[in-house]
Amino acid sequence: MLRVIFLGTAGSLPTTNRNTSAVMVNRDGELMLFDCGEGTQQQMMRAKTGMKALTSIFISHFHADHILGIPGLIQTMSFHGRTEPLKIYGPHHVHEFVQILSALGYYKLHFEIEGVDLEPGDIIKREGYSIQAIKTEHSVPSLGYALVEEKRTGKFNREKATELGVPPGPLFSRLHRGEAIEINGRTILPEEVVGQSRPGRKIVYSGDTRPCNAILETSRDADILIHDATLAKDQQEWAIESMHTTAEEAANLAKKANVRQLILTHISSRYSDDVTPLFEEAKAVFENVTVAEDMMEIEVPYQDRTEFKNKTNR
Structure with missing residues (x-):
C-alpha cells in the first residue's frame, strides 16, 4: 500500500479551506510527513491518519508555513505516551532547529528527536525503498524529496x-x-520461470521552488510529481521574484519528465474561491493533472496497473 494524503495545500497563508503545507505518505503503515505547517496535527486527526506510526518528518525549507506545525505535533505525541524516536530531516541547521523545539513550551519529551542535515544528492536507505534529497531553487536553502522503491521481482510463470x-x-x-x-x-x-524485474513506485515532492533541472531529472517516469504551483501564468513576474512556479511551468516540467500524474499544490490564497485558472493552464499542457485539495487521498498503484484512485474526504 502506498497512499498520499494532502493535509495542507495552501501557499504561505492558511485559508478557510486550505491549511499550510503538509503532505503525508503512508507506505505499508509507516507514516512520513513532508513539511508540517501550522495545524497539521489537527489535519491528521481529521484524516484519521494516526500519529504513532510517524517515523520521519522531511522539511523542504525553514519558512514558517512549512514548519510551525512541528512543535504542537511533537508535544501531542509526547502527551499520548510516545516513546519511539522521531527523525527530522532537512537542509542545514536541522540539528539546531530540533534543539530549539526541545526547549519550547516548558514540557519534557518522552521520546528522542534526531535532527539530520541533508545535502542535495543524499540518499536515506530504508527497507525496500529510499528517500532522495533534491536540490531546489527557492529564496532560502531548500530541498525536494523523492521516495523511490526498489525494483520488484518479475512475475512468476x-x-x-x-x-x-x-x-x-x-x-x-x-x-x-x-x-x-x-x-x-x-x-x-x-530465469526460466520468472519474468524481468518490475519497477517499484516513485513519488517526487518539490517543496517551494522555481522549475529546476534537478527536479526534472529526478522526476523522470515518476508515478506522482507533487509540484509547487503557487500562481497562474499571468503572475509570472511575481512567481520569478518570489521563487515559486506557475501551474503552466509545473505542467511543462511534468510533460518533459514523462510523469504519470501531476499534483499541483502550494496554492496562493488569490485562488481560494476558484482554482480553475491553475487547472486549465496546466491541463492545456499535461493531461493527467489534479489541483490538490486538503484531505485528498491518492492510492499509488504499481506501473503494471493503470488506474490511480483519488479520494477526497469532506
Whole structure:
C-alpha cells in the first residue's frame, strides 16, 4: 500500500479551506510527513491518519508555513505516551532547529528527536525503498524529496513451472526468490520461470521552488510529481521574484519528465474561491493533472496497473 494524503495545500497563508503545507505518505503503515505547517496535527486527526506510526518528518525549507506545525505535533505525541524516536530531516541547521523545539513550551519529551542535515544528492536507505534529497531553487536553502522503491521481482510463470515438472509449493517460492532447483536430475534456473524485474513506485515532492533541472531529472517516469504551483501564468513576474512556479511551468516540467500524474499544490490564497485558472493552464499542457485539495487521498498503484484512485474526504 502506498497512499498520499494532502493535509495542507495552501501557499504561505492558511485559508478557510486550505491549511499550510503538509503532505503525508503512508507506505505499508509507516507514516512520513513532508513539511508540517501550522495545524497539521489537527489535519491528521481529521484524516484519521494516526500519529504513532510517524517515523520521519522531511522539511523542504525553514519558512514558517512549512514548519510551525512541528512543535504542537511533537508535544501531542509526547502527551499520548510516545516513546519511539522521531527523525527530522532537512537542509542545514536541522540539528539546531530540533534543539530549539526541545526547549519550547516548558514540557519534557518522552521520546528522542534526531535532527539530520541533508545535502542535495543524499540518499536515506530504508527497507525496500529510499528517500532522495533534491536540490531546489527557492529564496532560502531548500530541498525536494523523492521516495523511490526498489525494483520488484518479475512475475512468476506458474504454467511454465508446471510444464517443467515443478510441483506447486516451496519450490515455486525458491525459484521466485532467485534460487536454482533440481527436478529429476535437471537443474531449473529462475530465469526460466520468472519474468524481468518490475519497477517499484516513485513519488517526487518539490517543496517551494522555481522549475529546476534537478527536479526534472529526478522526476523522470515518476508515478506522482507533487509540484509547487503557487500562481497562474499571468503572475509570472511575481512567481520569478518570489521563487515559486506557475501551474503552466509545473505542467511543462511534468510533460518533459514523462510523469504519470501531476499534483499541483502550494496554492496562493488569490485562488481560494476558484482554482480553475491553475487547472486549465496546466491541463492545456499535461493531461493527467489534479489541483490538490486538503484531505485528498491518492492510492499509488504499481506501473503494471493503470488506474490511480483519488479520494477526497469532506
